[in-house]
Amino acid sequence: MRNSSKLASIGLALALSCAAVSSFAQVTVGGAPMFANKDIIDNAVNSKDHTTLVAAVKAAGLVDTLKGPGPFTVFAPTNAAFGALPAGTVDTLLKPENKGALTGVLTYHVVAGKMDAAALTKAIAAGGGKATLKTVAGGNLTAMAAGGGVTVTDEKGGSAKVSIADVYQSNGVIHVVDKVLLPK
Numbered sequence: 001m002r003n004s005s006k007l008a009s010i011g012l013a014l015a016l017s018c019a020a021v022s023s024f025a026q027v028t029v030g031g032a033p034m035f036a037n038k039d040i041i042d043n044a045v046n047s048k049d050h051t052t053l054v055a056a057v058k059a060a061g062l063v064d065t066l067k068g069p070g071p072f073t074v075f076a077p078t079n080a081a082f083g084a085l086p087a088g089t090v091d092t093l094l095k096p097e098n099k100g101a102l103t104g105v106l107t108y109h110v111v112a113g114k115m116d117a118a119a120l121t122k123a124i125a126a127g128g129g130k131a132t133l134k135t136v137a138g139g140n141l142t143a144m145a146a147g148g149g150v151t152v153t154d155e156k157g158g159s160a161k162v163s164i165a166d167v168y169q170s171n172g173v174i175h176v177v178d179k180v181l182l183p184k
Contacts, residue, residue: 036168052082060103070171071114077180107137108183117165139183154181
């Protein structure tokens with residue numbers, strides 16, 4: 001009994017040490033450090049993997065919104081994710097006459113509130129393996145545990161894998177995804 005008590009104490013100390021170290025770990029996205037004291041936009045502009053997303057947010061006039069107090073959960077597609085869309089899609093969406101459609105696509109990647117990986121995992125478990133997330137655009141995303149990570153599925157059946165989770169911001173959290181999610 002005494003040895004198991006010692007072992008439990010050592011295990012707890014190790015777990016607490018790892019948690020303390022990970023809370024100070026610097027997250028890097030697109031080669032740039034992300035700072036929890038900066039907002040979503042101030043961090044995103046530094047990621048070389050999110051230049052298309054930043055350009056789209058600017059074209060849609062959403063900069064002030066995403067610099068606002070939030071909190072927001074953003075599923076942030078990479079440049080490669082935008083590049084995987086059919087040829088000409090991004091250029092078409094960035095045209096001023098398509099601002100409404102662009103805004104719809106971008107706000108479909110945003111959920112009101114702060115849903116970090118722990119909250120997503122809890123919601124998925126509570127939903128019997130799936131969590132329905134209501135987007136700011138008014139549509140739904142479905143989050144599921146898959147292959148040791150999280151997959152997010154849009155209303156058209158397209159799925160994106162979360163490649164980097166829990167990029168904390170002063171006004172929410174970003175989860176980097178490998179596909180652009182599309183509303184109905």
